[in-house]
Amino acid sequence: MPGADLDLLRGTLDLLVLRALAADPQHGFGVARWIRQVTHDDIRIEDAALYTSLHRLEQRGAVKSEWATTPNNRRAKYYALTPAGRRALTQESARWTAYAAAVFRVLKTQREAIRLLEQMG
């Protein structure tokens, strides 16, 4: 799936960002790299949008930020989940999974319908 054009819903992007921060605090570049790795570049997100998402999450109190030094001695702004962010991640993942399952069921039905139509010629 060519991802660059995929216009993700903002809620989805937020969810991905929260998930990226679930294990350890990360700077913005780290979040971007992690998303690319796990999605095998399937979902391409413009970095600007990613940062917008991070800052919005911070405003909502889901993540907090702090400047710190990276292993190769650069100053970077690190983001970490707040307890509120962790709660949001759990809730949103559950909701998104349920939503995706529903959409998938619809698509499956539709595929069967298409196959049926093709058979009938």
Next chain:
Amino acid sequence: MARVPQFRLHGREPAVGNDVEAEIDFHLTEMADLLIAQGWEPNAARQEALRQFGSVERARRVLSRIDSQTRRRTRRFEVLGDLAQDVRVGFRGLLRQPTFALTAVATLGLAIGANAAMFGIVDRLLLRPPAHISDPARVQRVTVARWLDGRLTEPWSSISYPAFTYLRDGVPSFSHVAAVDGATLSLGLGAEARRVRAELATGRFFELVGTRPALGRFFGDQEDQRPNGTAVAVLSEALWRTGFGADAQVVGRKVILNGRPFEIVGVTPRGFTGLGLAPVDMWVPFSAGGMALGRAGNHHTWTQRGWQFIEAVVRLAEGATVARAAEEAASAYQRGHADYDEFEARARPTLTAITGANASADPLHAAEARVAGWLFGVTLLVLLIASANVSNLLLARGLARRAELALRTALGAGRWRLGRQLAAESGLLAVLGAGVGLLLAQGAGGLARRSLLAGTAWTESPVNGRVLLVTIAVTAFAALLAGLLPLVRSARTDAAGELRGSARAAGGGSNRLRIGLLLVQTTLSTALLAGAGLFLRSVERVRRIDLGIDAQHALAVGVNLTGIGATPEQAREFYRQAVERLATVPGVEAVGPIIGAPFMSNSSEGVRVPGLDTMPRLPGGGPYYFRAGPGTLEALGVRLLRGRLFTAGDRAGAPPVAVVSDRMARLLWPGKDPIGRCFVAAPSDSAAPCREVVGIVADLHRQELDEAPFMLYFTVIDQWSEPGVPDQILVRAKGSPEELIEPVRRALLELRSDLPYVNARPYEEIIAPQSRSWRLGAAMLTGFGTLSLVIAAMGLYGVLSFAVTQRIREFGIRTALGATPGRLIRGVVAGGVGVAIAGVGLGLVIVAAISGRLTPLLYRTTAGDPLVLASAALIVLLIGAIASAVPARRAARVDPIGALRAE
């Protein structure tokens, strides 16, 4: 794009834009590095990173906007969080130094408490109208000023009943006019009888007031028809509670007032005291009350324009102005008296608001209110002193903690943050002080009300909503005042200098500041003590006034017999028996009947002296007379200068005699011996005999503590032109007159068991209200003066002992170099006393500056009274010396070796 690592201080935030910029920069750099590692050529890698990022420009804008919003939001929370943090830190700091904290809280507590208590009093006496009066601004009291020797006299609050009708019927600007007259009535009969303070009010009084009864109804115009009205009564809420057990069925019950049955028709709302501030127990219609007082037969009550005994109150009609109403009142009053005398025909009625010092027409109340106003000013001074003291304590603490503060500054604590910390500390002290203060106000305010301001009805608690509001303001003021100087001081703290040197090195300028504060304290303390001394001296002088009578041993006993249906003959007979009976009561030295009495009432009648063409006149009129019997003058304790007093032989039918005052003797028979000469009282009566002067007594007071001697004389009741019924029996007690009250009451009830209330009062009690304002001033100023002196002494002690600590090293060196302890002590004490001397000087200057305003509040004492000023100065200096001596001794005991090693 390597960036120089930046060391940032906590609490300081860089601009939002820089932050976003750095973050984006970091991202692009990392991305480019990653691409380079994958084999990209550096320039291309940078281009690719930018491409993947999207619009850097737009991202910068959007992120900055979001971050700005975020910061604004979090800052709000931080302020609250920091405040809690500051308070916590401040609290811990105070706990670490409990002595400091206790001193500061106690100081502020006393001052804030004094302010709260005094405000409660001033609020009642000066600021608020009496309770339960609707639209009180339109309610006014009528007073009348008259021309005397080309000048208007002080307005007088009593007018005659006819004058009341002129105002009632002739002034369109008044919507309501009512007359009130205070009286003491006996409630119940015999041993159960008690005295109640009643107000006789004309029919539209309650309509004028505009309030609703708590129970039942008020009386109206139809129940106040001349001459006897309807015998109904309205109880005050307090009497209903204390005398009738708050009985909800009280309406309709009958009570006996001065022996006559009255029906209770209603109860007033709680706290209602009519238009004055003094407590009133019940209200009765003017006519019915007059009937109970035995005035029914007295036609002059209703018709005599010279019989001025009632107070008029009015409500202005909607839209009427005070000025216009006063004009109309003046013309109505003058029209009514046109055919009377020139005095009244030119008199000027004036209208005074019922709020403020005018709340009571009673001049005693007005004096109390004025003194209370002053005392409130004094409590503000005490607050100032206390705040200066706490400021000083905080400064001292600040100095001791300079190193700590400097260290925290170096570690990145902002000045703002440190300042807030100090502010939180002083605020915390002030709030704790306010808590202590309110407790004190509750107790002390109640005490002051009961003991010093007993003439005012206090229904509200000493700490009420308005007092709380003022206390909050006062507390904020104190916190600001106490915290401000240390704050300014700390803002100038130089971190590097503080860390290099020690606390010892610091503080020259700050000492000047602290000495300035001390100066303010000693100055104000001196002024307050001087004020207290002036009032004490007034009280002393009042106490020493020669009244011409011995009030300390006299008891006045009155019974109103008209209510129980006694005829004048029966009443006279009762009094004759009563005097005989009381003479046998153990502890009674002398007893006699009297009509009128000094400080109660008296009459005036023209006098003609054979051989004297024109009678000398004194400014206050006269001569005035009292009618007495044998034994009366002895009971009153007059001092006989020449001749004799009345004896049993001075009876009806015997040659009429008189005892005259020294003043009268000197004015009527200058240079001659008056004994054996005679004068005619009531010369208009052609049958009036010439009364022989048989005795001369020392001048005695007629009506007031502060008056010039009048011409006064005593005649014999039974030798007067018309037979009179005594209104009092005077008793002289061997010991304290209080102890005779019960025996006298019992003795009279044995004579007749259905008597109305037997009103036996020590004579002092009758005179005491007149000196209340001076006693109030003396008691309160002494209290506040002592308080401020204690506070100032603590301040002086604190500053000096701190200064000694700072100079320990110096003292050590000087001791090592051979300075004697005496010399060191003298040096320190001289510093403290020097401040005290300067403060005393300034304090005396302040007293001199306000002396013009102070003198009218005093009694025959000038604000420049040398004895008082000298004592105040001496006390402050002495306390200053003592407060300095303790730290000075410490300086002298410094161990030189230890002090030098300590650094």
